[in-house]
Amino acid sequence: MKLLFAIPFVLISFVAYSQNSxxxxxxxxxxxxxxxxxxxxxxxxxxxxxSLSGTFNDSTFSxxxxxxxxxxxxxxxxxxxxxxxxxxxxxxxxxxxxxxxELTPKGQSIRLNHLIFDAGKDVIKPASFNELDGLxxxxxxxxxxxxxxxxxxxxxxxxxxxxxLSEKRVIAVKKYLTAHGISKGRIQTKAxxxxxxxxxxxxxxxxxxxxRVEMRVLKD
Numbered sequence: 380m381k382l383l384f385a386i387p388f389v390l391i392s393f394v395a396y397s398q399n400s401x402x403x404x405x406x407x408x409x410x411x412x413x414x415x416x417x418x419x420x421x422x423x424x425x426x427x428x429x430s431l432s433g434t435f436n437d438s439t440f441s442x443x444x445x446x447x448x449x450x451x452x453x454x455x456x457x458x459x460x461x462x463x464x465x466x467x468x469x470x471x472x473x474x475x476x477x478x479x480x481e482l483t484p485k486g487q488s489i490r491l492n493h494l495i496f497d498a499g500k501d502v503i504k505p506a507s508f509n510e511l512d513g514l515x516x517x518x519x520x521x522x523x524x525x526x527x528x529x530x531x532x533x534x535x536x537x538x539x540x541x542x543x544l545s546e547k548r549v550i551a552v553k554k555y556l557t558a559h560g561i562s563k564g565r566i567q568t569k570a571x572x573x574x575x576x577x578x579x580x581x582x583x584x585x586x587x588x589x590x591r592v593e594m595r596v597l598k599d
Contacts (some may be wrong), residue, residue: 394477400473405441406463408454411481411489419456419482426465427572428514444468449532451516454480460489460596461524465516488529488593492542501547503555511552515559515593525598528552533574533586542572552592567597 402535408419416438416548424432424451433442444450446468459482466476473562483489493510495509496503518524530545549568557563 383520400445400474402444402468402474402476404444404450404452404466404476405442406439406452406464406478407479408440408456408480408482410459411483411578416457417452417454417459417482419459419480421452421454421480423450423452423466425426427519427570451520452478452480453517453520454482456482458485458582459483460485460487460518461517461521461599462518463517482524485596488595491552491592494592496548496551497546501544501551503551511555512559515556515561516554518561523598524596525565525567527569527595528588529593529595530568530572530575531572531575531589531591531593533589534576535586538572538574542570542574546570547574549592 401556404423406421407520408417409415417540418436418438420496421435421440422432423429423434423440428448428480430450431450436476440452444466448468452464452466453461456462457525460508462482463479464478464480468476470476491510496507511516514584530547530549532545534541545570548569549570553563553566553568554568575587576585576589577591578588
């Protein structure tokens with residue numbers, strides 16, 4: 380199962396997998412800030428072919444899948460950025476997959492919570508690939524979507540080097556997306572270094588929150 384923003388974003392828990400078994404995918408759509416359930420139009424389809432699909436209009440959903448096909452689940456609600464998650468049957472536990480799709484209000488940026496780099500470098504760790512693959516899937520499912528990747532660091536150390544590092548990291552993410560079939564014209568980048576902290580203080584927890592890459596949807 381590939382983690383996605385929204386994206387957005389997306390929290391997934393695995394609730395073992397037999398290729399011939401029925402797998403129940405259950406989920407909830409909630410607001411990213413308040414955590415409250417959001418009534419949304421939920422659409423699922425097999426990925427990448429889209430030959431199998433279904434829809435719901437609620438804050439919760441459940442459907443069955445069979446075989447080894449992946450599925451992409453999207454949720455749309457008024458005044459929110461579309462969110463989604465890539466579901467892989469191999470990740471089922473006891474023939475169940477539980478997902479939560481978090482929707483972010485329009486105009487706000489979305490933090491890529493599972494994007495991890497080597498310390499002080501722009502090398503993306505393999506643990507990040509699930510979330511990035513989910514983002515790739517979202518961009519393929521919605522070919523009109525255009526995004527801006529925004530890089531941030533903490534404010535410890537040289538400001539110019541922090542700015543350079545944040546720029547290199549968003550470029551590294553853009554390269555990953557384009558290498559997986561997304562047009563570079565749909566992805567803008569912007570680097571802020573340590574100039575836009577979201578947490579105050581000199582604790583490691585605060586610095587970790589400030590080291591981040593966010594995504595802003597420019598067009599959907």
